[in-house]
């Protein structure tokens with residue numbers, strides 16, 4: 001996983017898949033009070049992303065499934081923010097550009113009052 005090769009180099013202590021937090025964030029930086037979700041574009045419906053295609057068959061089934069995922073993501077983010085965690089969502093398609101992603105993660109983690 002690309003993120004796992006980038007994150008250790010940033011120099012912050014982190015934990016993976018913390019189930020005690022809402023949404024089980026993929027990466028948690030306790031000392032920064034920040035979390036990162038890495039979402040698949042298809043399942044989590046990355047807006048305007050080419051990978052976010054909709055299956056042509058069983059439309060209703062898929063729409064329900066997607067809607068539930070998006071809703072769950074949204075409430076996890078809301079809950080985390082309420083608990084004073086800053087949240088960053090990284091999309092799977094961004095993993096193809098590690099330099100850009102490194103920059104985004106660095107900005108997010110170094111910002112003392114981030115609330116994205």
Ligand SMILES: [Zn+2]
Nearest residue numbers: 041046049093
């Ligand atoms: Zn995407």
